[in-house]
Amino acid sequence: MDAADVRRSTVLLDSPRTMVGVQAAEVATEVVTAAAGTTTPRVIVIAGSGFAVRSWSEPLLAALRAFPLRLVIQSGLPTPESVAELARQVRAHRADVVVTVGGGSVMDAGKAAAALSITRDPTPESVVRACAEEAHAEGVPPVIALPTTPGTGAEATPFATIWHRDEGRKLSLRGSALLPLTAVLDPDLLIGLPEAHFVSCLLDTLAQGLEGAWSIRADEQSEWLGATAWALSAELLDRPHDDLGSTERHAALLAGHLAGRAIAIAGTTVCHAMSYSLTLRHGLSHGHACGLTLGSVLRYNALVDDDCTDPRGAPRVRGAITRVVQAAGTDSVEALARKIDELARSPALPPAPDIRHDATRIATEALAYDRAGNNPRRVDVAALTRLLAGTAERDYAR
Structure with a gap:
C-alpha cells in the first residue's frame, strides 16, 4: 500500500475520537x-x-x-x-x-x-x-x-x-x-522503538486483523477493519523493521488502530486465548505469543466445514478469510500462513520456547477463556494440543 492509499484510509477513519498523523x-x-x-x-x-x-x-x-x-x-x-x-x-x-x-x-x-x-x-x-x-x-x-x-x-x-x-x-x-x-x-511516537517491540506489535496487529474478521461475533465493519489492517501491514512483512520511514510508521500505527477497532466489535479468538499461558508461563511478549500460533490457526480455520460454530455458516468464515488473504496480496491461505510463520521467527525476537511438552496444559487453560468460544471452527483440548505441537515442530524443524 502506497502513501496515497494510507492517506485515503486515514480519511475513512477520521472521527471526533481519533486524530491521525x-x-x-x-x-x-x-x-x-x-x-x-x-x-x-x-x-x-x-x-x-x-x-x-x-x-x-x-x-x-x-x-x-x-x-x-x-x-x-x-x-x-x-x-x-x-x-x-x-x-x-x-x-x-x-x-x-x-x-x-x-x-x-x-x-x-x-x-x-x-x-x-x-x-x-x-x-x-x-x-x-x-x-x-x-x-x-x-x-x-x-x-x-x-x-x-x-x-x-x-x-x-x-x-x-x-x-x-x-x-x-x-x-x-x-x-x-x-x-x-x-x-x-502520531507516527513520530514510534521513533526509537526497538525492533523486537515493533515485530511483536506487528504480529499482534495481524492476529487482531484476522480474528476480528473470522470471529463468530464479526460483522461487515469488523471484517473491513481487519482486512484493511492487513492491507496496510502487508508491505511491512518483507522488509527490515529497524529503520522505518514516516510513511511506514504511519501505516503500522494506523493498521494497529484499525485492528483494535475490529476486535472491539468482534472480540479475539483462540489465538489470544492460547497466548495468555504463553505469556504467563513462558515469558513471551503478548504479540509474539499471539503470532506464534496464528499461522497454524489460520490453516485450521480455513478448513472449517460441518464443525463451524458461526450460525451464519462456514461459507461466511471462509469468505472472511479469503478477503484477508486478498488484502494481504497473497494468493492462498498457505502463502499467508507461511508469511506469518516467518515473521514469528524473526531474528529480532527471542527464540520461541519448546512448548511441545506443555501443549496440553496450554490448550486446557486456553479453553477456560471466553475468547476461545469466539473461534469460528470448533476447538477442544485435542485439537489445540495438535495445533500447538505442530507449531513447535515447525519451529524446531528449521
Missing part, C-alpha cells in the same frame, strides 16, 4: 482542554519506563506543563497491585484528565486506573472484583491515549488486560469507562 505535542493542549471542558484541568500522565529517553518526550511534557501536571511511570505488565497504585495516584492528584503514553500495557494500566479512581480506596482486591463487573463511565476522568507502539489497539478498545500472577491468569476489565475519549496517532 498529527504531532502529539502540538495538539496536546487543545485535546486536554476539550476533554476536560475547562481551560485549567489537572492532568496526570501515565507513561512507560522508556518515556524519558525518547526524543519526543520533553516537547510533549513542555506542552502539558501548561496544566497542573503529575507524571507517573508504569513498568511491566498491569497487575492488580500496579493498577490499584495508579488509581490511588489518579485520585490523589484529583486528575480531570488521564493521558496514557505508551504501548498496550501502559494504555491498559492507565485506562484501568482512571476507571477505578472513583473507588474510595482502590486495592488489588477491588481491582480483581471489578473485573467481574462492567465499568461505567459516569464520574470517570476521560482518558487520552497516545500509543507509542503500532499494534495493540488499546487506544480503540473498551477493555484492559490485567495479569493476576498469583492466580496465573489473565483478567479483563471491561466497560464504557475503558474506552479512551481521544486517541492521538
Whole structure:
C-alpha cells in the first residue's frame, strides 16, 4: 500500500475520537482542554519506563506543563497491585484528565486506573472484583491515549488486560469507562522503538486483523477493519523493521488502530486465548505469543466445514478469510500462513520456547477463556494440543 492509499484510509477513519498523523505535542493542549471542558484541568500522565529517553518526550511534557501536571511511570505488565497504585495516584492528584503514553500495557494500566479512581480506596482486591463487573463511565476522568507502539489497539478498545500472577491468569476489565475519549496517532511516537517491540506489535496487529474478521461475533465493519489492517501491514512483512520511514510508521500505527477497532466489535479468538499461558508461563511478549500460533490457526480455520460454530455458516468464515488473504496480496491461505510463520521467527525476537511438552496444559487453560468460544471452527483440548505441537515442530524443524 502506497502513501496515497494510507492517506485515503486515514480519511475513512477520521472521527471526533481519533486524530491521525498529527504531532502529539502540538495538539496536546487543545485535546486536554476539550476533554476536560475547562481551560485549567489537572492532568496526570501515565507513561512507560522508556518515556524519558525518547526524543519526543520533553516537547510533549513542555506542552502539558501548561496544566497542573503529575507524571507517573508504569513498568511491566498491569497487575492488580500496579493498577490499584495508579488509581490511588489518579485520585490523589484529583486528575480531570488521564493521558496514557505508551504501548498496550501502559494504555491498559492507565485506562484501568482512571476507571477505578472513583473507588474510595482502590486495592488489588477491588481491582480483581471489578473485573467481574462492567465499568461505567459516569464520574470517570476521560482518558487520552497516545500509543507509542503500532499494534495493540488499546487506544480503540473498551477493555484492559490485567495479569493476576498469583492466580496465573489473565483478567479483563471491561466497560464504557475503558474506552479512551481521544486517541492521538502520531507516527513520530514510534521513533526509537526497538525492533523486537515493533515485530511483536506487528504480529499482534495481524492476529487482531484476522480474528476480528473470522470471529463468530464479526460483522461487515469488523471484517473491513481487519482486512484493511492487513492491507496496510502487508508491505511491512518483507522488509527490515529497524529503520522505518514516516510513511511506514504511519501505516503500522494506523493498521494497529484499525485492528483494535475490529476486535472491539468482534472480540479475539483462540489465538489470544492460547497466548495468555504463553505469556504467563513462558515469558513471551503478548504479540509474539499471539503470532506464534496464528499461522497454524489460520490453516485450521480455513478448513472449517460441518464443525463451524458461526450460525451464519462456514461459507461466511471462509469468505472472511479469503478477503484477508486478498488484502494481504497473497494468493492462498498457505502463502499467508507461511508469511506469518516467518515473521514469528524473526531474528529480532527471542527464540520461541519448546512448548511441545506443555501443549496440553496450554490448550486446557486456553479453553477456560471466553475468547476461545469466539473461534469460528470448533476447538477442544485435542485439537489445540495438535495445533500447538505442530507449531513447535515447525519451529524446531528449521
